[in-house]
Amino acid sequence: MKKIFTLFAAVMMAATMFAGEFGILVNGKTYFAGESVDPFEGFDQFLAHVPVVAGDYVQLCDAGNDYATWAVDLNTASVEGFTRNGDKYNVTVSGCFDFYIKIKLGQDQLYIGPGSVDCGAGVDISGGQGGGQGGEGGQGGEGGGGSESGKDYNFAFIGSIGGDWNVTEIKDEYTFDERGRWTGTLAAHPQKPGAAYVVIADHIGNQYKTKGWQGEDAQKVTLYWANGFEDSNVWQLPTEQTLYIIMRSCTFKGEIEVERVDKATYDAYTIDWGTQGVEETVAGEKAHKVFVDGQLRIIRGDKVFDATGREIK
Numbered sequence: 298m299k300k301i302f303t304l305f306a307a308v309m310m311a312a313t314m315f316a317g318e319f320g321i322l323v324n325g326k327t328y329f330a331g332e333s334v335d336p337f338e339g340f341d342q343f344l345a346h347v348p349v350v351a352g353d354y355v356q357l358c359d360a361g362n363d364y365a366t367w368a369v370d371l372n373t374a375s376v377e378g379f380t381r382n383g384d385k386y387n388v389t390v391s392g393c394f395d396f397y398i399k400i401k402l403g404q405d406q407l408y409i410g411p412g413s414v415d416c417g418a419g420v421d422i423s424g425g426q427g428g429g430q431g432g433e434g435g436q437g438g439e440g441g442g443g444s445e446s447g448k449d450y451n452f453a454f455i456g457s458i459g460g461d462w463n464v465t466e467i468k469d470e471y472t473f474d475e476r477g478r479w480t481g482t483l484a485a486h487p488q489k490p491g492a493a494y495v496v497i498a499d500h501i502g503n504q505y506k507t508k509g510w511q512g513e514d515a516q517k518v519t520l521y522w523a524n525g526f527e528d529s530n531v532w533q534l535p536t537e538q539t540l541y542i543i544m545r546s547c548t549f550k551g552e553i554e555v556e557r558v559d560k561a562t563y564d565a566y567t568i569d570w571g572t573q574g575v576e577e578t579v580a581g582e583k584a585h586k587v588f589v590d591g592q593l594r595i596i597r598g599d600k601v602f603d604a605t606g607r608e609i610k
Contacts, residue, residue: 318361319343327419340399348416353388365501372408447547448570451500460484477544477568485536494531517556
């Protein structure tokens with residue numbers, strides 16, 4: 298696995314390496330690119346013009362980083378109708394709005410104001426995009442779209458763990474090792490003695506959740522890339538005891554199967570990462586994304602694909 302980064306560090310790195318590729322993702326599928334605008338009060342800013350309707354949800358999105366999504370606090374001067382809910386914002390209004398993604402060390406914000414111009418059409422990244430490799434698999438949360446091995450990513454438990462209300466960043470003490478294993482002791486949720494509630498996050502910021510409630514008796518569960526699917530939930534784990542947990546399988550923006558085992562099994566275990574990624578099976582060609590005349594293009598070798606994975610001749 299790669300060197301561990303917190304989610305914040307990954308976001309700040311993206312701001313440096315992929316300036317201008319921040320935008321807004323609507324309902325997990327339609328991407329509206331932001332453009333870099335003048336700094337304001339010490340914030341670097343990216344502006345996206347986004348149409349929404351009541352009932353939508355929106356997320357911050359980094360197109361240059363496999364469409365990683367996350368959320369930050371709303372600037373208090375934002376218009377009404379948007380409420381942060383974990384890693385997304387629920388929408389109760391309709392119209393065109395200006396989204397200012399405001400980046401400052403340790404103080405990232407999102408300001409949403411009335412639309413200053415007409416909103417154009419976004420780019421649909423849902424058509425086979427799953428895993429960010431241009432046309433491999435389906436929409437993440439709906440059955441797992443990722444086909445890329447998780448080998449080159451870091452994964453960690455987050456949630457109501459360690460006695461904290463809500464651990465939202467990858468932390469060393471909750472991170473799976475290169476053999477797909479984690480061991481440790483969890484403190485209880487502040488209001489639930491004996492119980493910790495976890496999901497998994499990767500170092501890019503994607504979250505993986507259960508489909509439906511997984512209570513204290515669940516020894517083995519599957520978590521899915523939480524790309525807005527219904528009934529996403531958590532895995533309850535016991536506290537104040539040493540836990541031994543292994544990944545039976547793991548795909549990036551796909552599915553992660555984890556299991557509680559005994560110490561002997563844990564000590565002997567090493568995950569078989571396999572060769573699940575298209576990048577590992579198609580002559581080692583690495584895909585990368587560019588925007589041409591405002592449209593997403595995916596380039597692999599001498600071939601060019603649109604956002605749905607269709608080759609452009």
